[in-house]
Amino acid sequence: MVFFLNVFLFKGLIVYPFAAMVGDVNIFMNDVDDPQVAEIEIMIAEPKSRGKGLGKESVLMMMAYAVRDLGIHVFRAKIGESNGSSLNMFCNLGFQETSRSEIFKEVTLELPMTQPKCEELLKLIDNVVTHV
Secondary structure, X not given: OEEOEOOOOOOEOEEOOOOOOOEEXXXXXXXXXOOOEXXXXXXXXXXXXXXXXXXXXXXXXXXXXXXXXXXXXXXXXXXXXXXXXXXXXXXXXXOEEEEEEXXXXXEEEEEEOOHHHHHHHHHHHOOOOEOO
């Protein structure tokens, strides 16, 4: 499957055996106080494609791109509190809860980019199959 990344400047695609879009991953730099904070989100629309690691791999690739090319130093994810799979994935990636919204039934998680975490992400870029 080809998993499209919704950043037009991204130079790589993650290629799988079947050509079908299964979801998307996005980043938004919408913190006016700190433009180097990015909100990241992932959606795997195809139920049969969930639980295969596509979300994790896509989020890691988007984060690596954002660190390398956009200078992002903090990632933020806002996840519905009933979305246990997504919460687990982000927590397993090192994100930590920073707040909860009872009104929106949403959990906010953040991951600061330490030097070791940046190096770990940037190593991933070396393994991306790129298409020009």
